Structures are given as structure tokens and as C-alpha cells.
Amino acid sequence: MKKLFIALFVAAAAAVGAQAQEVTVSYGAYTQMDAMNNHKGFDKVNTAWGGVNFGLYIPVAKGVKVGPSYSYSSAYTPASTYEIPGLGEYSLKSKVGYHTLMLNVKVDYFQNDIVKLYGHAGVGAVISHMMPKYLESYNKGYFAFQVSPIGAEVEFMPHAAIFGELGFGAQGLIQVGAKYAF
DSSP states (O other), rough: OOOHHHHHHHHHHHHOOOOOOOEEEEEEOOHHHHHHHTTTTSSOOOOOOOOEEEEEEEEEEETTTEEEEEEEEEEEEOOEEEEEEETTEEOOOEEEEEEEEEEEEEEEEEOOOSEEEEEEEEEEEEEEEEEOTTTTEEEEEEEEEEEEEEEEEEETTEEEEOOOOOEEETOEEEEEEEEEEO
């Protein structure tokens, strides 16, 4: 796990020093964390609301960009009411916060005047921050990935574009967002 964080830190530092960069912000629906039970130890966790993703890419070759990303998602357990003798009833609702760090690669495979098509893949780690009500919080680590073979972006003004991706992983089954290149 430490090696992964060091590699992501080195990639981020290299990206900051590079000339041409892309910054992305997106929302992804139905993430790996729901589909693959990245909350073991918690029963009956509700489906997460999706994930918010932030990425930074630097070009390494013509049509190929590499960079780190961070994603956040969360979910709750259904509220259960318990009677504690002498204290009354308490509603217990626990939370799971999913923090995902990945190293990504994006490869362009078609471009015309209107749209650019690309594929995107990433690997990294999901840190599930388990927050049981009235108990000590703890973390669990899981392997994170994203495979999006179909991605399309449309530039709506110089250096700014909107995009959509179809794939599966920690960033979502369907992902929509915006990017800015500088």
C-alpha cells in the first residue's frame, strides 16, 4: 500500500512540473465499491450515491496521457432502533466513506472536428473508512480499477470540453464530466 501511495505521489509531482496538463472533474454512477462489496464487516449497506472524481493527466506520447486521480463516494447502513436500558431508544446508522487513489492512462483512438473518442483504464486502491455509530472508526483496503473502453469528449470552447465514459470500476459504470487543458 505504501508503494502505491509513493508511486501516485511521484506521478502527481511529475504532472505538476509538466507543461501541458489536463484537469478533469466528473460524476460516476454505480461504482465498484457497491458491486464488489468494498464494505465487508457492515451488513445491509445501502447503495452509494455514485462517486465524484478528480483527475490530472499529462501527455507522455501522441494521443497517450497518464496521471493520478482521486475519487470519493459514501454509503450508509439502514437506521436500526435499539433500546438501551436506562437510557432509552437510540437510532444506529453507520457510514462508509470510500477514498480511491488510482494511476490512469487515457489513449485517444479517433478524432474529427466535433468529437474525440478514447479509452481509459486505471489501477490503485480503495480505502473504505468504516464509521460505525458509537464505535471506533477503522479502515479497510481494497484493489481499485477502472476500465472504460468507450469515452467521448466534445470541446465547447478552447481548452475546455465535456466528456462521457462507459465502463466499470471505482469511478463508475457511466461517467460524465468536464475537463480543462492548459
